[in-house]
Amino acid sequence: MSTRPSPQTPAALPSLGELFPPLGLVVRAGELTLRPLADQDLPEYAALIRRPIFEDPDSPQVFPWYRAEPEVRVREALRFQWRLRCGISPESWTLPFGVWAGGRLIGAQDVSAVRFAERRTVTSGSWLTLDAHGNGCGKLMRQAMLVLAFDHLGALRAESAAVIGNAPSYGVSRACGYVDNGTEISTMPGSNEEQQRFLVTPELFRRPDVPVDVEGLTPALREMLGA
Numbered sequence: 673m674s675t676r677p678s679p680q681t682p683a684a685l686p687s688l689g690e691l692f693p694p695l696g697l698v699v700r701a702g703e704l705t706l707r708p709l710a711d712q713d714l715p716e717y718a719a720l721i722r723r724p725i726f727e728d729p730d731s732p733q734v735f736p737w738y739r740a741e742p743e744v745r746v747r748e749a750l751r752f753q754w755r756l757r758c759g760i761s762p763e764s765w766t767l768p769f770g771v772w773a774g775g776r777l778i779g780a781q782d783v784s785a786v787r788f789a790e791r792r793t794v795t796s797g798s799w800l801t802l803d804a805h806g807n808g809c810g811k812l813m814r815q816a817m818l819v820l821a822f823d824h825l826g827a828l829r830a831e832s833a834a835v836i837g838n839a840p841s842y843g844v845s846r847a848c849g850y851v852d853n854g855t856e857i858s859t860m861p862g863s864n865e866e867q868q869r870f871l872v873t874p875e876l877f878r879r880p881d882v883p884v885d886v887e888g889l890t891p892a893l894r895e896m897l898g899a
Contacts, residue, residue, distance in 0.1 A: 689888060693890050693893035693896060697887070697888040698888055699884065699886050701885075706769040707769060714750055720777050722745070722746065753768060762898030764787075765784065765898075767784075771800070778800055778801055779801055781814065781816075782797045783796050792829070793827065794827050795831045805840070811848060811880075814844055816884050818830055818872065819880070829871060833868065836868055848877065849876040850872040851871055852868065853870055
């Protein structure tokens, strides 16, 4: 009879979402799925930001980062994603959601906060690839983010801004219930454009017509966000 020890089955390794809770967060609304971009998503994300986002590439509404040459744009965008992950803390955080429709990445929806536990305020930014404009995805992904912020994180107000004259962005904000909240000069690096500010509260929020499901909002993630 053999006296060799029997091989043992190795213990299952934890998932990346278990190791780093933001990467386990998933928000689903109708045909859309929003989840923070993980490393395995970055090649698809790089391909996406090489594609057209704006009808007029010379418009003042074009993001400063988008004006760079495609290879520079991609390199800096990836650095930006890694930097956001490193910066998540209760004092300041940004969750950079990729937005998928039908299994295809079509855009991005960020939600950010500073001292969320005290201020209960989030800000957001978003964009869609040009061929996804005009079909309601921009409105629904914003509504999904607001359901997460108001119903699951306990936010009391959400703020946004768009360059003066950006009618499509204005339309999305107002369709979600935002009201005008003064103006400001853009704080985005490389821009000094005047922006219209918007504000929405849970009472003003115009909710989506489809259910919004949130998975992965664990106690560990709440602690990281100050929620």
